[in-house]
Amino acid sequence: MADRTDELRVRFPPSPTGYLHIGSARTALYNWLLARKHGGRLVLRIEDTDAARSTEASTRAILEGLRWMGITWDEGPYNQTDHAEEHRAVARALEEAGHAYRCYCTPDELAARREKARAEKGQYGYDGTCRDLTPEQRAAREAEGRSHVVRFRVPRDRASFRYEDRVYGVMEVPADTIEDFVIVRSNGEPLYVLSNVVDDHRDRVNLVVRGADHRFNTIKQILIYEAMGWPVPDFGHIPLTLDPKRAKISKRRHGEVVTVEFYRDRGFLPWAFCNFVALQGWNAGDDREVYLTPEELVEAFDLSRVSRTNSVFNYDPGNKKFFTDPKAIHINAAHIRGIPLDELAAHLRPWFEREGLWDPAWDAPGEARERFLATLDLIRQRYHLLGDFVTLGRAWFADDFDFDPKAVKKRLSRPELAELLPALAERLAAVEPWDAEHTETALRAFCEERGVKPGLVINAARVATTGQAVGPGIFDVFASLGRERTTRRIAAAAERFFGS
């Protein structure tokens, strides 16, 4: 198919030196959103130029993270190293055209001069020692056996460099703050600032959305595009996400909580995670915060509404309940409550399987599946994480559930329950038909006869049947659990907590 020149082409080029963290995930998401919204294409490129730090495992982890989030790419993944020759060719072309030159200064010399400049409080960018070497001077240095890097010859005919950022607006910096930067190492390997441009050009990327920490690279890279006579893409930089102490987040400092896989493992719905991440630095301008489907977010998302203010990822190390940003958990809970039941069931399946609780009958259309979905619907209202279904909700799917000690203490300690519980079980066993309405009538009548408050019996029954002090209305619990399990558990609780 012929290329449409007006087609939006964005990219996500992670460097495989670690895990997919929350900041990169957001960059990927924004690019994906843009591609979807405008019918464009997203290119995935692995920037493994830094061979020393790049690992296969890291690439896998990143791809896995993206797949989990539901971020799909239209092209790639390409490997940057596959194009190393091309990068070198461009460096040569730049050199031949006079836009770049060989620099023979050694790292030691550079460091010394930098130190001196720093001490004198001057600019300490590259001082241009090799910028205008004559062929003879170059030959002399080659003869000395000196190796060289290739530096870009930054134009000195302007007072400043500027470009218009899609998020930050006009970016303008004094020209003398941009030094003649290195584009090829002394070992012949091209550097990111060059390779990235060559790749983006080859991949026909026309909008670059990346972290605000790249703003100065953009100035340099536009210079390269111009020197090559290539069309310059649009750039949009997005604000950074900081920790509560306003420091850049990193796995090294913050641990798992900043990695995508952490959210997967802790029971986040992938799209709920995306929903939260999207809100760090962007909002639609209305009061909406929950986007249950990708389509809704794609529709609402717009680069022009991305904030210029860094956001703080609000997590509190050591907090058991809020092990990550409370809002992230809230959004996850909203999604758990709000998405279609069959989708929820699909996301839950691995959780049940890991616990050995999955029943294949839940897969096929039929009564078992209907009951399963109805149970999910009943208990999902107060759950925040997928794991809650098999921990807090285990009693709905297995008999070997745990009793919350606090619940037992609070609701199963009154001595009269020793006698009430077995009697209640017996009474319930005869209720016909078994549904919320009839079990309620029976239980209330039972309490009336015994002269006890329904609350006593109800709360005891909740703990007895579910192990928890909180949960859905008890008669819905009865109906959901069924007669057999309900009565057996109530009787068993009497045994277990009051038996001699």
Place this chain on the structure above:
RNA sequence: GACCCCAUCGUCUAGCCAGGUCAGGACACCGGGUUUUCAUCCCGGCAACACGGGUUCGAAUCCCGUUGGGGUCACCA
């Protein structure tokens, strides 16, 4: 240090560009209500325009400065 960016409740943010409603929403927190329970739901509350000047009848909104925070200054990406 130089350069660039940013600055509204504890956090995410709306409002700013085109000055003029008690500065709005969400999360968290607190209180009340519903209920047999609450980790559900409903209602209410607490809580912010960093500071100082200026322009203006009027400034969160425009201008300047200060302070604070962040980013970048590599033969990393």
